[in-house]
Amino acid sequence: MEKLTSIKLTDHPNEFPLEEDAYQVLNQYFDGARARLRTDPDGDEVLRDLERSIGDRLDGVIQSGKARIGRADVEAAIKEVGYVDTGDGSDSTAVVPSLPKARPLVRIKEGQWLAGVCNGLAAYSGIRLDWLRTIALFLTVLTGGFLILVYAVMAIALPVVETRADYEALRNAPAGPA
Amino acid sequence: MQLPWLDSWYLRYYLAETRYWEMEVDGAKYSTLRRGLLEFLILAIVSNEKVYTAELLQRLSETDFATQEGTLYPLLSKMRRQGLLDYEWHESASGPPRKYYKLTRAGREQLAEFRQYWQQLTSLIDQLGQ
Numbered sequence: 001m002e003k004l005t006s007i008k009l010t011d012h013p014n015e016f017p018l019e020e021d022a023y024q025v026l027n028q029y030f031d032g033a034r035a036r037l038r039t040d041p042d043g044d045e046v047l048r049d050l051e052r053s054i055g056d057r058l059d060g061v062i063q064s065g066k067a068r069i070g071r072a073d074v075e076a077a078i079k080e081v082g083y084v085d086t087g088d089g090s091d092s093t094a095v096v097p098s099l100p101k102a103r104p105l106v107r108i109k110e111g112q113w114l115a116g117v118c119n120g121l122a123a124y125s126g127i128r129l130d131w132l133r134t135i136a137l138f139l140t141v142l143t144g145g146f147l148i149l150v151y152a153v154m155a156i157a158l159p160v161v162e163t164r165a166d167y168e169a170l171r172n173a174p175a176g177p178a
Numbered sequence: 179m180q181l182p183w184l185d186s187w188y189l190r191y192y193l194a195e196t197r198y199w200e201m202e203v204d205g206a207k208y209s210t211l212r213r214g215l216l217e218f219l220i221l222a223i224v225s226n227e228k229v230y231t232a233e234l235l236q237r238l239s240e241t242d243f244a245t246q247e248g249t250l251y252p253l254l255s256k257m258r259r260q261g262l263l264d265y266e267w268h269e270s271a272s273g274p275p276r277k278y279y280k281l282t283r284a285g286r287e288q289l290a291e292f293r294q295y296w297q298q299l300t301s302l303i304d305q306l307g308q
Contacts, residue, residue, distance in 0.1 A: 010274075046251045085249040
């Protein structure tokens with residue numbers, strides 16, 4: 001049996017029993033929301049609103065007879081509520097896929113095969129990840145393995161970002177060290 | 179080294195990607211527009227009756243302006259800071275209490291102003307098209 005973590009959400013009297021990875025996903029979501037709301041004078045209130053909304057949905061899961069909340073339940077709730085988009089500051093970055101100001105090249109751990117270099121390149125360039133991996137594998141064969149060396153250098157040199165969402169947040173963040 | 183099939187493969191991929199990109203940029207123009215108008219739509223919806231956020235989202239989801247809590251909540255709190263909206267708590271039969279939003283006098287004025295401006299704008303665009 002997986003370990004359960006009980007959490008409380010604003011205005012919901014009962015605790016929610018979350019599986020470990022569900023708890024982590026939820027935590028990440030609120031961390032991201034908090035980061036994006038740090039310039040909002042009513043940020044705390046918006047966070048409570050979000051908690052209430054997530055709670056409503058998790059409540060639905062419990063009402064439907066499930067004893068514990070899994071990662072998929074949390075992800076579904078987050079998908080419905082959506083990521084925080086404050087719309088000001090870097091006004092249109094959230095809706096316009098225009099080329100962002102800072103485009104750091106990084107490794108992304110989420111869904112990595114080896115070190116996440118391709119994953120980072122895909123996020124950097126907007127090229128689909130599966131295409132990019134195919135090209136990389138192909139070039140590796142074509143160059144007689146030379147690309148492995150390039151990959152290793154990049155794996156060592158590039159900074160690491162946990163998830164693709166974090167990377168997007170980093171890129172869309174108002175001017176700062178990137 | 180001659181690899182013609184690689185060329186055509188790459189070209190096809192490249193074209194597909196750029197087409198996709200152009201489409202995105204085109205769509206983005208409208209989404210910027212929608213984003214700017216969202217605030218006024220909220221004013222219009224709230225002007226009729228007190229609504230809570232789930233209702234607001236429901237009303238918007240029937241339109242081109244469908245949005246999510248993650249976008250709506252920061253916007254509502256900004257509009258409240260600007261004095262356009264206010265809310266009060268009401269108990270709900272199921273679950274936690276809800277915030278019901280209503281327009282303030284300033285909100286009403288801004289909505290009236292916007293409606294007028296919007297009419298001017300559409301008639302201007304019509305005229306320019308003649």
